[in-house]
Amino acid sequence: MKITGTNITLLAVPLRRPIRTSFHNFSHAYTVFVQMHTDTGLTGMGWCFAFEERKAAALALLAEDLAALYVGRDPRAVGDNHAVAWKDMNFLGHAGASMIALSGIDTACWELAALAADVPLYRHLGGAATRVQTYASSALWLDRSIDALTAEALDLMADGHRAMKVRVGQADFMADVERVRHVREAVGPDITLMVDANQAWPESVAIRAGREFEALDVFWLEEPVFYTDIEGCARIAAALDMRVATGETSYGSAAMKQHLDARAADVLMPDLQRMGGITDYLNTCALCAAYEQPVSSHLFTEASAHVLAAQPHALMLEHMEWWEELFTDPLVVEEGAVVMPEGPGLGLTLAPDALRKFAV
Ligand SMILES: [Mg+2]
Structure with missing residues (x-):
């Protein structure tokens, strides 16, 4: 089983109840949505986000960069794949935007590992x-x-x-x-x-x-x-x-x-x-x-x-x-x-129109 490629889509997801704290005042979660594909037909999902579009666009670029490292690798080897990305991130650092970008990729990889085992991730x-x-x-x-x-x-x-x-x-x-x-x-x-x-x-x-x-x-x-x-x-x-x-x-x-x-x-x-x-x-x-x-x-x-x-x-x-x-x-x-959902992986079904509906 090998990862063949990743689709990364930038979404503007409106918040039903806009966030207002001592720190935040935002109406959308600008979401970097990751779909990681394999040669077996399975697709894993993950996502990360920022509250502003340009910051999320920067995350999307970093996620694309990391996703390229996963192509050709077995998604079930989650820890090994993570180690490759971890090493690659050394220059930008293991914090901030590079870490956030990794999360969408790593989560999609874990979902694939659970999908391959045909069990819920938990x-x-x-x-x-x-x-x-x-x-x-x-x-x-x-x-x-x-x-x-x-x-x-x-x-x-x-x-x-x-x-x-x-x-x-x-x-x-x-x-x-x-x-x-x-x-x-x-x-x-x-x-x-x-x-x-x-x-x-x-x-x-x-x-x-x-x-x-x-x-x-x-x-x-x-x-x-x-x-x-x-x-x-x-x-x-x-x-x-x-x-x-x-x-x-x-x-x-x-x-x-x-x-x-x-x-x-x-x-x-x-x-x-x-x-x-x-x-x-x-x-x-x-x-x-x-x-x-x-x-x-x-x-x-x-x-x-x-x-x-x-x-x-x-x-x-x-x-x-x-x-x-x-x-x-x-x-x-x-x-x-x-x-807890009992379907395999995250147990979630992407709504058919979601990516089009919220695409930036
Ligand atoms: Mg808190």
Whole structure:
């Protein structure tokens, strides 16, 4: 079995609920969609993205460059193929755009390996969990009025969610606390609530805000401080009884090890594209297990679900609806869990008109 070539298509995928955090204000996910073809007729999918078209176009060029290295190789040799790409990336570096570009290629290669074995990817990875606990994350943005915020929280419950994340990170952190208090009152005590500050706060504010969130039974405080401030994050995690989650903005398992060594947080949430795909995400999962820490995910629900379904120490899959429209069979959420698809590979069917409909 050999890889014969790769199609890379740049898409502008509109966000049903445009993203608005302490950091972001965007309406589209400019997506680099990868289809990796083989001489057996199987095609594997992967994707990466940026929030702006020109940045995504740059990612597409880098992905095409890496994809050429895979031609003629056996997709089932995922680790060997990854090693070839890893070596090639040395000059641009194992972070930033080159790492993001690799993720679409590496994910497509993993899907091909699972397709060749005719099993769902999570089973190919050794997983047995047919459901993965998840939390709704593509809503409850910072621009919502209190009424809109609580109405949206109830909508998410009606969609089957039992956990959800509220964006915080305002300079007036007590205004954030009030927003979360209203959501807590609306959803009741049995719903799991997280908060995400998107790196907005100084350490002292994060600790004060965290104490308020603890009183509202918040499950975790995410990215309280700038992502490179690993020691500061560790001090926050030590000061608070509640969980602190971080890691989505850092690249590769080497950075995750730095977080683990520093005990920077209680939960790491690797981002599939900043891991450069599934290969190094799995390395991070193994590190988390060795350090007795749970592992979560960031964005990329469809592929991350397979990774987490194969990790006994997984804690909460981030559920984003952003790419649902690309597929005829998007993931199903029931009683707060993603139901793992049982089709081979990622278990997703690309909608016949998706690439044309969203092409840039
Ligand atoms: Mg976040």
